[in-house]
Amino acid sequence: MSDQARxxxxxxxxxxxxxxxxxxxxxxxxxxxxxxxxxxxxQTMMEKVRTEVHRIEPVKLxxxxxxxxxxxxxxxxxxAADSILGKNIQQKWSETxxxxxxxxxxxxxxxxxxxxxxxxxxxxxxxxIAETGTLVLWPxxxxxxxxxxxxxxxxxILDEKRIFHNFREMLVKEKWNQEMPTNVLLISGPxxxxxxxxxxxxxxxxxxxxxxxxxxxx
Amino acid sequence: MENPNxxxxxxKEKFVKGFQKSLNDPQLRKNFRNASFALKSMRxxxxxDEAAFKELQELGHRIKMKALKNLGPLLRQLxxxxxxxxxxxxxxESTDEANQIVLxxxxxxxxxxxxxxxxxxxxxxxxxxxxxxxxxxxxxxDLGEYIIQLDHETPSHIIAPAIHKDKKQIAQxxxxxxxxxxxxxxxxxxxxxxxxxxxxxxxxADVGIxxxxxxIAETGTICLVExxxxxxxxxTLPPVHIAVMGMEKVIPTLEELPPLLTLLARSxxxxxxxxxxxxxxxxxxxxxxxxxxxxxxxxxxxxxxQIYQDEHLQKTLLCIxxxxxxxxxxxxSRIGGHAYNxxxxxxxxxxxxxxxxxxxxxxxxxxxxxxxxxxGEVCPVKIPIPEILLRLRYEGVxxxxxxxxxxxxxQQNFKESMAWKFWExxxxxxxxxxxxxxLGNLLNSVMPKNAGxxxxxxxxxxxPQFAAKSLHQLAREKGVxxx
Ligand code: SF4
Numbered sequence: 001m002s003d004q005a006r007x008x009x010x011x012x013x014x015x016x017x018x019x020x021x022x023x024x025x026x027x028x029x030x031x032x033x034x035x036x037x038x039x040x041x042x043q044t045m046m047e048k049v050r051t052e053v054h055r056i057e058p059v060k061l062x063x064x065x066x067x068x069x070x071x072x073x074x075x076x077x078x079x080a081a082d083s084i085l086g087k088n089i090q091q092k093w094s095e096t097x098x099x100x101x102x103x104x105x106x107x108x109x110x111x112x113x114x115x116x117x118x119x120x121x122x123x124x125x126x127x128x129i130a131e132t133g134t135l136v137l138w139p140x141x142x143x144x145x146x147x148x149x150x151x152x153x154x155x156x157i158l159d160e161k162r163i164f165h166n167f168r169e170m171l172v173k174e175k176w177n178q179e180m181p182t183n184v185l186l187i188s189g190p191x192x193x194x195x196x197x198x199x200x201x202x203x204x205x206x207x208x209x210x211x212x213x214x215x216x217x218x
Numbered sequence: 219m220e221n222p223n224x225x226x227x228x229x230k231e232k233f234v235k236g237f238q239k240s241l242n243d244p245q246l247r248k249n250f251r252n253a254s255f256a257l258k259s260m261r262x263x264x265x266x267d268e269a270a271f272k273e274l275q276e277l278g279h280r281i282k283m284k285a286l287k288n289l290g291p292l293l294r295q296l297x298x299x300x301x302x303x304x305x306x307x308x309x310x311e312s313t314d315e316a317n318q319i320v321l322x323x324x325x326x327x328x329x330x331x332x333x334x335x336x337x338x339x340x341x342x343x344x345x346x347x348x349x350x351x352x353x354x355x356x357x358x359x360d361l362g363e364y365i366i367q368l369d370h371e372t373p374s375h376i377i378a379p380a381i382h383k384d385k386k387q388i389a390q391x392x393x394x395x396x397x398x399x400x401x402x403x404x405x406x407x408x409x410x411x412x413x414x415x416x417x418x419x420x421x422x423a424d425v426g427i428x429x430x431x432x433x434i435a436e437t438g439t440i441c442l443v444e445x446x447x448x449x450x451x452x453x454t455l456p457p458v459h460i461a462v463m464g465m466e467k468v469i470p471t472l473e474e475l476p477p478l479l480t481l482l483a484r485s486x487x488x489x490x491x492x493x494x495x496x497x498x499x500x501x502x503x504x505x506x507x508x509x510x511x512x513x514x515x516x517x518x519x520x521x522x523x524q525i526y527q528d529e530h531l532q533k534t535l536l537c538i539x540x541x542x543x544x545x546x547x548x549x550x551s552r553i554g555g556h557a558y559n560x561x562x563x564x565x566x567x568x569x570x571x572x573x574x575x576x577x578x579x580x581x582x583x584x585x586x587x588x589x590x591x592x593x594g595e596v597c598p599v600k601i602p603i604p605e606i607l608l609r610l611r612y613e614g615v616x617x618x619x620x621x622x623x624x625x626x627x628x629q630q631n632f633k634e635s636m637a638w639k640f641w642e643x644x645x646x647x648x649x650x651x652x653x654x655x656x657l658g659n660l661l662n663s664v665m666p667k668n669a670g671x672x673x674x675x676x677x678x679x680x681x682p683q684f685a686a687k688s689l690h691q692l693a694r695e696k697g698v699x700x701x
Contacts, residue, residue, distance in 0.1 A: 002319065005519070006309035009465065012523035013290035021283040025473060045490065108455070108508035116421060132491040144507040145454050149447060167476040167491075177436055177472045182503055183454070186495035191447035193409070194487070195362035195378060197385050198256045201409040204361055205416065206447025206494070 025168075035217045038130040038163040043214070045133025049189030050202055051210045058215045061085075061157070062092050065122075068155065068211060069099055076100040078121045078151060080142040085124065085157065104144050115146060120153035121207075127170055128163040128214075129186070135212065136170070137185040145183050154190075154207040160217045229559070229581030237557040237586070246382055246554055253381040254544075254551035260488030261542060261596070278481045279600035281474045282536040285466075289526065292435040292468045293517065299438025303500040305513045313343040316518045320345060320427065320460055323514055324354055327458050329424035335442065335449035336360035337429025338376055338539055339464050339518060341561045342574075345427070356427075357419045359448035361412050368395045374555030376562065377486050377541035382554050416448070426452030426510065430463035431538070432478060433515070436471045438499065440515060443482060445493040453498060459510040461498070465522050466535040478538060481598035485540035525573045527622045534569050534606060536599040543593035543603060549586055558583050565593035569606045576625035577614050584610040652690075 043053040056064050069077070080086045081103035093099050102118055104111065126138040135156050139145040148154045164170040167186070171177070176184075191206030202208055240246055265271040285292060297307045310316035320343075324332060332354055334340065346356040346367070358367040362380035366373060368391055373379030380388070385403050392411050393401040399411045428449055432441040440461050442449045453459045469475065483489045502509035526532045544550045544564030555563035560571040560580060568587060572580045584607050593603040613621055614629030621627070644650045687695075 002308045002310070002315075005311040005315060008311055009309055009517075009519045009523050010290050010293065012519075013293075013526060020287045021280050023277070023280045023284050023474065025277075025477075049493070104507060106507065109457075111507070112421065116417070134491060141505045141507060144509075145450075146508045149450050149454065167479070168473065171472055171476070180437060180439065180497065180499050182498075182500050182506060182509055184497040184499070185450075186491065186497075187493070188491050188495075189493050191445070192493055193361045193446050195360070195365065195380055196388055196405055196408055198253070198378075198381075199385075199405040201405055204409055204413055204446045204448075205359065205420075205451055 033130075033165070035160045035163060038165065039128075039160045039214050039216075041130040042128050042133050042158075042163055043212075045130070046189060046210075046212060047133075049133070049192070051133070051189050051212060053212045053214065055160070055214045055216055058218065061213065061215065062088060064213060065089070065155070066092070069120075072120070072153060072209075074099065074120045074153065076102055076117070076119045078102045078104055078115060078118045078147055080104065080123070080147075082142055083124065085122075089122070104147055108144070108146060115150050118151045120155060121147040121151040122155040122157070123148050125156050125158045126162070126184075127174070128158050129165075129167055129170060130163050131166040132188055134167070134186050134188045137187060138181045139183055139185070140181060145185075148185070148187065149206050152203065152207055153209045153211065154187075155211045155213065156187075158212055158214050160214050229579050231581075232559050233557070233581035233583060233586070236559050237553040240553040240557040245384070247552065249382050249384055250551055250554045253375070253378065254546075257378070257487070257541070257545040261485055261545070262488070264484035264488035264490070274477060274481060275598055275600055277477050278538075278598050279536065281469065281478060282538070282599045283533075284474075285469045286526075286532060286535055288470065289466070289468070292470060293465060295435040296433055296438060296468050297517075299435065300515055301438075303438055305438065305440070305500060305515055308514060308516045309519075310516055311519045313518070313520050316343050316462060316516055316520075317345055317348045319514075319516050320462070321349065321352055321354075323458065323460055323512075324349070324425050325352075327424060327512075329354055329458070331419070331423050332356045332425045332427055333359050333419055333423040333448075333452050333456065334363070335426070335428035335444065335452040336363050336379070337427070337462060338373075338562065339429050339462050340427060341373060342464075342520060343462070343518070345462075357416070357423075359416050359419065359452060360444075360446060361409070361448075364412060364416065365391065368392075372556070372561070374563065375541060375544060376539055376564075376566070377544075382556065420448075420451045420455055423452075423456045425458045425460060426454075426456040427460045427462065428452050430461050430467050430515070431482070432475060433463055433468045434470075434472055434475060435468050439472070440498040440513075441475070442494075442496040442498070443479070443492045444496070445487075445489075447494060450494055450496055453496060454509055457510055458512045458514070459498075459501075460514045460516060462516045462518060465517050465519055466537075482538050482540050485542040485596070485598040521574045521624060524622055524624065530609060531573065531606060531623070533601050534573060536601050537566055537570070538599055539566075540598055542596045542598065546592040546596045548588060548590060548592070558586075565603045565607075566601075569601075569603055569610065572610055573624060576628075577610065577623065578625045578628040582614075582629070584614075 046053050079089055123143050125135045127136040190202045190210040191204050192202045193204040194200050300307050308319045349356040358364050365380040365388055374382040389401055389403045392399040396415050430440050431443040483492050501513040502511050525534055543566055547565050550564040558567055560567045562570050568584045572584045587607050589604050591604050613623040613626040617627040644654050
């Protein structure tokens, strides 16, 4: 069925397209700004859509995290156990009780029940986009895709040096057309909807809260 | 599915009855007035500078035109790239074929429950209904879609499917249809009810089905635009993901994506970007812990390739389904989406539905336009909607066999064609013309005002009077030579 359909469909498209059109894309890299400037723009944009953004010195990361965990009453956190951040987190909370650390070690088929019960997830990011206030995630086997989706709170760590001006600049500079992972995600705020009388509501299916920790350039 | 018009005979009667019903429903009119106003102002804030919008619009138009002009080769390239990475590609000429493909995948995976992301193309297929006939539960998970599915309705807007309902109606619906929900009009609580109920569905679903916003030929990437996260759930959680796309969704390169994404997000809801932009490149790889093990891409034709064959009408296929033309349409904002009786309502529906389903079968929706031009101006990819509407009106009476338009030449009306024949005769003969133009004045006194052929018009409007003297007479009196 599909083969015949394919043939028929492609045949009907043949020769009727007409003259081709040319496209001139605007300059990819529009302006050179410092990471701090980009980071502030990203922060402003993300705060407009109810994202909690903190710019911190890299050495203060774990303290800030502890503050957030305590402040929000997070009881369980899913994390990537084998990353550097993961190791530091494990060390930090090995002494203190009160936070249950849950590594994403098994495939979702076995892990689903546990994941759906977790309070928060913490992930790294691939990059950020200043213009639209966007986090870019490249999930992999250490930090699987659902970590940033299923738990009600998503905490993301972003390196200030990795903030690009806009989407296009990032695509071009990072040569995405040559290689991309299984899934790439652009995240610009917590999950939201306006489907009932255009009243903006956060946390409809994905995270209700998004917390971004930007590591300042030293 | 309940259809209040099903006993009526012709599509045209259905359409007329449909919009009369909408016009007489004050609640519905209020809901649509509010919705159009809200969506229009959201878009306006996103495009504060008209010149900048025009520039971006031109770029969007060119990118999609380039894609369209190379549609065949791009689809081949997309297929090849997807297959290289393990995405299975299927081709469907008709919605029946597409449904069958989806069903076979579901059955092969013993699927009992399917979760769906918002997708107009699966509405085109009436997929939910089809799957349910085969004992597969298909749950819409976009909040708006979920609401209307509970009430056995179809979307009334392509972006905001439940805007015809206000919170009271939704509160009642949740109270009646969701176990343990209770009655509440508080937005937060309504949201929480839906979240809780749908989480259970996500949890146990066997297959996730979504549409496709853009497919990138260069990299074989399926892109989904959404705010809620349900599209991510559908494409990540179940072991199988099926993405269904209309064949016009392919674009050549990754670099051409950002301007289109910007245009879509800003035109639809005035956002700089959607909350989630989800790019899918392959099924779960060895060692990865989540994501579907199978990813399928179904490419649907459903007369798109026929629309494509006409160089002018093919611009219909540039559409990125932003909904801006609906929000700016004076007709849509008064009658709402359901009155059209078509999957795609509003201006885009008026040009797409007749070409997909036939000029006759869609009841003349392409005539329901004041040709004010607003739709063409706001369209982010510059589709000349008013021109296409005129062209379709012409196709309605065009009997030529070379026309590619489905059901062309079916709108010929006996009275109308006789009138034009008469007109042609008179204008070909100076004597007849003179006699005829003098006749108007005499008719003033004998023409009945609220009855006869003018009744429909004169019931609501002043009947214009024929002038006492013809233009020729007046000109002669002023000393202009009349040849
Ligand atoms: S026709 Fe244009 S304005 Fe209307 S939905 Fe399509 S892209 Fe948007």
